[in-house]
Amino acid sequence: MGNFTGSKCIVCEQPFKDSDDVVVCPECGTPYHRECYKQVGKCINDELHQKGGSWTKTEENSEGIRCRRCGFNNDKDKIFCESCGTPLHETPQQEQDRQNKQNAYGEDPTNNGRVEFSPFGERTVYDKDSVIDGIKLEDYAGYVKNNPFTFLMSFIRFGKYGGKISLNIGAFLFPEVYYLYRKMKVLGIISLIICAALSIPVMMIQFSAGYAGFRIGFSVDVTSRSFVTAADVCWYMLMTWRVVSGLMANYMYYKKAKRDISLIRKTSDGEKEIKERLSAKGGVSLPAALIGYFVFMSIIIGTMFIFNKTV
Numbered sequence: 001m002g003n004f005t006g007s008k009c010i011v012c013e014q015p016f017k018d019s020d021d022v023v024v025c026p027e028c029g030t031p032y033h034r035e036c037y038k039q040v041g042k043c044i045n046d047e048l049h050q051k052g053g054s055w056t057k058t059e060e061n062s063e064g065i066r067c068r069r070c071g072f073n074n075d076k077d078k079i080f081c082e083s084c085g086t087p088l089h090e091t092p093q094q095e096q097d098r099q100n101k102q103n104a105y106g107e108d109p110t111n112n113g114r115v116e117f118s119p120f121g122e123r124t125v126y127d128k129d130s131v132i133d134g135i136k137l138e139d140y141a142g143y144v145k146n147n148p149f150t151f152l153m154s155f156i157r158f159g160k161y162g163g164k165i166s167l168n169i170g171a172f173l174f175p176e177v178y179y180l181y182r183k184m185k186v187l188g189i190i191s192l193i194i195c196a197a198l199s200i201p202v203m204m205i206q207f208s209a210g211y212a213g214f215r216i217g218f219s220v221d222v223t224s225r226s227f228v229t230a231a232d233v234c235w236y237m238l239m240t241w242r243v244v245s246g247l248m249a250n251y252m253y254y255k256k257a258k259r260d261i262s263l264i265r266k267t268s269d270g271e272k273e274i275k276e277r278l279s280a281k282g283g284v285s286l287p288a289a290l291i292g293y294f295v296f297m298s299i300i301i302g303t304m305f306i307f308n309k310t311v
Contacts, residue, residue: 004031010066011036029055126156133159139261142275143282154250164251172246176296181289182253192292196299198238201231203300218307
């Protein structure tokens, strides 16, 4: 232990004592408190590994503060890591306590409630008090609730840098129910009807050919050239709607969130009521999505039943 006493553990930044339980990296020799090493799960002295060198007492006492999360060597006057945003002066226990107190408004517990955005290579940090198109980021997060940071990144892009396009996989794969799931009722009903109507011709052709082991006969000739052509057109239109939804759903949700938040702010008394109304108005609705899917399938099955005839 005498070789390490007085040096600092690069995870917790606390000096080693004679009584400390110390482990060292088998490759570079960097010492750690055993509990600190268990917390990070590996040696984070990446700079030394890249050089192929070995830890020495003088190397550890060099200027700067090394981030225990990513290993980046920061200037000694920094409070947050310049690379990943982690607070530099927390002990492992303080970090764990912070992570256990994830804010109900979706603040990232590993990044001190901040959102980092890097358009065109410029790194900009936003916190809950940052204003995006007249609305605080905290209000957007409270409205979105589920998976907030995915949406907040898009909201920042729309409000600060313009544009309307960002990828939403859920809206691309399930446009018939996604908008209802996000409580966008009008758009959800429109999308459900569009998807159901455009799916019917394709489904009729598939089931007439014995799709999934079920063969259904129809009173219309689904093998005729005109019907097949119409089904192809419907399929391409359906794919177009899926692509449009996948690329535009986040922007449409952003506009709805802005309208709803502005109205709630104007018609509420006090922050407590505002937060309660944001939580109730936003978020997701699984029952609405399930009901929407039931209606979607009912429209398709009901239409095929109308045109059904015994084979």
